[in-house]
Amino acid sequence: MLAAQRQELIVEKVQQSGGVRVTDLVEDFAVSDMTIRRDLDVLESRGAIRKVHGGAVTPQGASTEEPGFEAKSEREEREKHEIAREAARLVEPDSAVGLSAGTTTRTVAEYLRDTPGLTVVTNSPRVADVFYRPGRPDQTVALTGGFRTPSDALVGPLALTTVRSLHLDVLILGVHGIQERAGFTTPNLMEAETNKALVEAARSLVVVADHTKWGTVGLSTIAPLSRCDVLVTDSRLATPARETLAEHVGNLRIADSDEERTPQ
Known part of the structure; x- marks a missing residue:
């Protein structure tokens, strides 16, 4: 899988659940921890996600955005x-x-x-x-x-x-x-x-x-x-x-x- 394809799928996961863990992404894509962290760096630089401790969440949105309890x-x-x-x-x-x-x-x-x-x-x-x-x-x-x-x-x-x-x-x-x-x-x-x-x-x-x-x-x-x-x-x-x-x-x-x- 190309890096661009993997990053697109990461964004989809974040949008669907509100947040993802690095450990889960490593398992899902069968790549190293450092590879996932580089992907998150790229996605954050584009404004597609926001990095947090141990993973990533949706970027800060409008003042009416209300994530669910599970997210x-x-x-x-x-x-x-x-x-x-x-x-x-x-x-x-x-x-x-x-x-x-x-x-x-x-x-x-x-x-x-x-x-x-x-x-x-x-x-x-x-x-x-x-x-x-x-x-x-x-x-x-x-x-x-x-x-x-x-x-x-x-x-x-x-x-x-x-x-x-x-x-x-x-x-x-x-x-x-x-x-x-x-x-x-x-x-x-x-x-x-x-x-x-x-x-x-x-x-x-x-x-x-x-x-x-x-x-x-x-x-x-x-x-x-x-x-x-x-x-x-x-x-x-x-x-x-x-x-x-x-x-x-x-x-x-x-x-x-x-x-x-x-x-x-």
Whole structure:
């Protein structure tokens, strides 16, 4: 197979799934790791893909572009676990915690599932599934109703009615993008409305976002940077972005990558 043919097929795979792994491409095309990485370099230079740690994803698109849950779950897995572990430490036992929809917040749920006495409110069936286990009568999970978005968030009037009647100790919020002027954003208008209600219901706001979210601007703002009490991100966030965020959020935390990253 010619390099041009292989690169065309790589682009098709990225467009179909939203992201690909280098290891999978090596196996699919029976070529070396270095060959695939050279292909990705060429494709990124053309703007056809965006390289990320361990693979490639679709290039940043319009402010209304909304990848599905499965596509997003392939991205920055290591960073998500680092961030999730750090965020989970901010949740006290016997507290009421909100978890928005998203792949990072679902990972946070994995680290919180053994925290005693939690009352969890979420608009994500994926997050709720993490907590639905027999033998944990000390935990309460409230799943809002609503219409499902491409990112598997429940939104709409039913979700809003549920959220607006509650008072949360802390909300752990996943976002599509972060930018100094736009704040925390999402490409989905209805999801933005539900997330705004979750923010208003929470005494404390913790935002979990990996380094790729910086500079991305979705269609609708959820909250300004100044509303965030703690922003947890990973060590690949560039220094200028760290300095900007440190000026606007209450507390910027860089997750430590040296510890065991998967929940027990």
